[in-house]
Amino acid sequence: MLFRHKALWLSAALFLSPAAGAQPIPVVPATPQPTIPGPGVLDIPPDHQRRYAECMKLARGEPLKALPLAEKWMSEGGGMGARHCVAIAMFQSGKYAQAAAQFEAIARDMGHERPGLRAELWAQAGQAWMEASAADKAAQAQSRALELKTDDPDLWVDRALSYAAMQSWQRAIADFDRAIRLRQDDVEVLVLRAAAWRNARDPGRALADAGRALSIAPDHTEALLERGFAYLARGTRDAANRDFERVLKLVPPNSAAARRAEAGLSGSLPVAPAPATPGAPPPAGGKR
Template sequence: MLLRPALALLLLTGPAMAQKGLGLMEETPDHLRLYNDCMKLARADPLKALPAAEKWHAQGGGFAARHCVATAMFMAGRYAQAAVQFESIARDMGQDRPGLRAELWAQAGQAFIEAGVATKAIEAQNRAIELKPTDASLWVDRGLSHAAQRAWPRAISDFDRALQLSPDDVEVLVLRAASWRNAGNPERALADAARALRIAPDHSEALLERAFANLARGQRGTANVDFSMVLRLVPPGSPAALRAEAGLRGELPHPSEPALPQAPAGAARGGGKR
């Protein structure tokens, strides 16, 4: 993951959701086509999609058009505005479709994180969790927001809950390992990294977390084995490679560096996990 230093927006744009019309529009072939076309344009050319989506909304596109507007805003880097739009859609849906409203609140949270407003992200993610508490990814989202605030006990608690729901999720184990490391508990970090590596032996971020945990414990030789393995697995010059090279020099992550590893592709909404 990690979750990412830059969080990816988890978009509701998969084929299955499109076939259902997201529950946001009149479910006719024409409306579905308009929505799909709008969302494709929002991803490819958000500045062009935004006026088109706003025009569609003015012509009666309803929630679907508003969702496309919000998505285009996000993709254009207008994160705070996108977050407000996602929140507004979720509120205006009333009490209908709690699962979909949870997704919209989650999207608002992602946008607030990108805007650098972790407090607002957590508020939105609280709403998402209230609506869909059995969705592990929502707990991960909020854990990442707590991590952005460096509130490590809260982040760990949310990752705990995510792992209760999805016990063998390697990415969440790595996130929790990183959180334990940042909280000053290398022993717990080592345990989570080792558990992740039993599931995915060549996972570069898990190897890094095990290495940094061992380095913090004074086991530099053991740590260097993992750092060297990472350098064989990842592209030269990549963030993971740079971290491994720093580790080989005996350098622990600096407080100013991203606190958590980068998010995996599967962590992004729309990647099938939701």
């Protein structure tokens, strides 16, 4: 994979409007911020390999400085290596939609060669579209990746998160199902599917997935939170409170998980916002 293991993310559209006075509670559990792959992604001619490695290093560390240098290299005939470095620098500097378009163009221009690599480029495009708050375009790019690489559970999770951003819960659940079939007993994916079931208003199945996750990792705080919210949705307040209190013993005070547990103890259930609309701009104060 070009991405680090399970490099999942959530756009701002995946956060909930809480009940009055409560802290925001994510629709699905928070996941790590995306990272961008390092050098060695493309077949680079030997005389370009060193320049590609240097360009990629600069793109990850100082993207605003790297971008004009990469664009100059591209104009000088730097080929795929230069184009990929441009895309990475765009992504790292917050030009997500432009980066996504660049990743897609590289994948298309490769023709039918190296389907695995093209899948990774489409996956990168999907990641960039998600950061651009364009979940519909992310899902389209991820679908192209899955056409080329159906046995990658991370790609199924990526598209599921795009569907979750659009509140297309049944499609998200179907993709989480595929991921779990490929990587059974993955705690993080079980927790994500539990959240999707909760948002699909099926707390019974949410409870089952959260319970399965906790049978594998008893102190997994996101699983405890999801089970607590599932209990709360079913009206089993005492059981819910036990899970929320357990979370408060496991996490630092004032952490995001602690605030969510406190909201649960107050009886606040997550309330989903309006679904992400195609091409919606990032929320005020978000990364652009």
